[in-house]
Amino acid sequence: MQTDIAVTGKNAQKQDREYLMSTLIGVRVYLGQKKIGRLSDMMIIETGKLPEVKNLIITRPFGDPALLVPWDRVKTLEPGRCEIDLAELKKYETAPPEDAILLFDHILNKKVLDMEDAEVEIVYDIHLINRNGRLYVTEVDTSRSARLRRLGLGFLSGILYPQEDPKDTGVISWMYIQPLPPQISSFRGDVKLNILKDKLADIHPVDLADILEELDHDQRVMVFASLEHEQASDTLEEIEPQVQRDIISSLTTEQVGRLLNDMTPGQAADILSVLPSSEAHEILEALNKDNAKKIQAIIGKQEEKVIHYTTQKILKFLPETTVGYIENDYPRHARGKDVIMYIYVAEKDDTLLGVIDLKELLQADDQALLKDIMIENVISLSTESTLKEASQVFARYDFRALPVIDDKNHLAGVIPYRDVMNLTHHFVE
Template identity: 65%
Template sequence: MAQNGTAAGTAKTTDREIFLSEILNVPVMIRGKKTGILSDLIVVETARIPEVKSLYVTRSFGYPGLIIPWENVVDLAGHRIDIDIPALEPYEGKPAEDAILLKDYVMDKKVLDLEESEVEVVYDIRLLQRNKKLYVTDVDTGKSARLRRFGLGRLAKIVSPDAKDDQMISWTYIQPLPTNIGSFKGDVKLKVLKENLAEIHPVDLADIIEELDHDQRVAVFASLENEHASDTLEEIEPNVQRDIIASLDIAKVVPLISTMTPGQAADVLSAIPHSQAEDILEALNPDTAKKVRAIMERQEEKVIHYTTQKILKFLPDTVVEYVQNDYPKHARGKDVIMYIYVVDASEHLLGVVDLKELLIADDKASLASIMSENVITLNTGSTLKEASQEFERYGFRALPVTDDDNRLTGVIPYRDVMNLTHHFLE
């Protein structure tokens, strides 16, 4: 391979399309000898689209990585990358804290497409080599991109031979990349088009708002009609609810809360500081405020007042056969019969056995040998709201309640908590 006075001298002057998936992890060669593999591309934002400034090359056997300037790239081919540097040491190191790593930042992340109200995944990135420089032009969310991402490039050409069939999204629609991102874990976001927000379902819009930064959240939320904003607010995570409500004028918040049912309003107000919730409640219709307060107070009641002692409880060395044979007798008069709780002589909770597991267990096995020791419990200080959240998260029909010493104080059935939700109070 011929080399000019500078490494960039052999770069092609005609446009050349390259997909990031095709060059990731390929060997990086110096004068015909492999020195590492391409791990990522470091880009910088320009006025129009990002430009590749460096290659991040990782090496085996614990050797430090290399940051190779684009100017030192001789040739960028699908099967290998040739670079020209006089020595390795000056280029050793890790990417700077504010470096934007293209694969790390974008690949396999979600693109929030507000125009189409869809959420796509970036499977590949289109690069364009032009006039000795390499630019980022598009993110690719199509089916052939997904095949390329998993090393099935040939199949991708058969499935979608025309690149125009792929779902390319121009980088000009991507928001500017932040600095100091480290190893980025979020999503790639398209520019927010306010005129399209009203068409997005509240559940989808909530997902989008949760991914935005503070200023973007407030700007987007403030542009919504009250009913749409109210429906969206209900779907947002509590910590984001707090962030939004704290940033909105009370004159904007009160109409949002007023359009909710008392139970929904209680859920939202329970997520914000007490003083702020009180200010909002004072501004609500007195009848609505009374209902919301009643629900909020009920949510804070302790589960210990609703537990039952009528449960199936045995010592760990109890034989399965004993419980199975006399199960109707053991279960008679009990409130919770689908779980068998295993405790020691001091009532410490050791484990739980599901009724289904009991029925298929070996007759001679002990409960200790078949019980699940990883037990989800509530504490005697837990609230009804916390119990409701745990039931929704895990789907159990009952939850044991233990004290600070892990002694079983009782069990709260699912139905008892659900009968006390806001649907009952309203």
């Protein structure tokens, strides 16, 4: 990319001119042969897919008011020099509107969510292009090279990162991101750039948890509040304890209760265990009574029975069910379930007959009956099994979930792997 070519505002050539904002901020601004200040920022407006630069902000020495100069009054803009054409300066001594978006003040050094790989990045530079005399923002640059440029050490890029993957440029098209609505500011706490809200639902809860962990408090609250209820619940499970506390502190007791009621008792207990006991008790009061009893038993370590960790949100079908019935509408069957990688085959009275791995289901004939492809010798836990016993079974067989049965072989529930092996509050030696 050419970054050191002169870019003209009024008399642009037909050829597109590209450059980096880092090479322009701070350049001297001239009115004729007289230096009047330095370029400190650019004001943009949304014009379709790409924002357009409408004004340059020029700071002046000796306490003189800053200038808001329209782009069509810029004669030349290049890395070493900016030349403007104004009849009188006083007319342009005005501040940007309150709802203006400023590239340097509002965008540079701010966090952005990458739509493609859902990673939090920092905007270190901005790519612009002069096309037919109009100046557009095309991309934000989150690369390591851009970071060096911001530090004035761009010459080290080729030395420090000589083998940098050319596909991993860290450049994100502006079409994938959008500034937040008016009232944005340069102060910490505002989310300056974000992916479109309808794209948040495409991000896996684990990736979204990573994103939230990188944001500051106000940013987390803003992004978390925009999530659908089910996704918010799933994401909260994946977040590290310190950030869980931070997010929960921003929610009402009723909101937290609704989120925890959608989790398995083990997951909910894992979250409540990181809170002060007074807060945890208040939230427990807002939960479903049966859930609260199980969660309280886990947190208080009064018992270590796996029955307190079980979930009923599983895929359970009668033995005469066909494979096609499940496959053809799997998304609906799996919606809202905690365990979706196994199909449990049971009689109407919940007597467990067998289990089918999802992979085996997908490989079976559509007309096959579940009773004909299920594994009858089911590895299971009893309602009296302890967490220690469960952890040993998980470690031995490497299952992702285990059914829990009573003394009559009735399916009492299923316990997910993570609710035993990944919890921090139980005692498993």
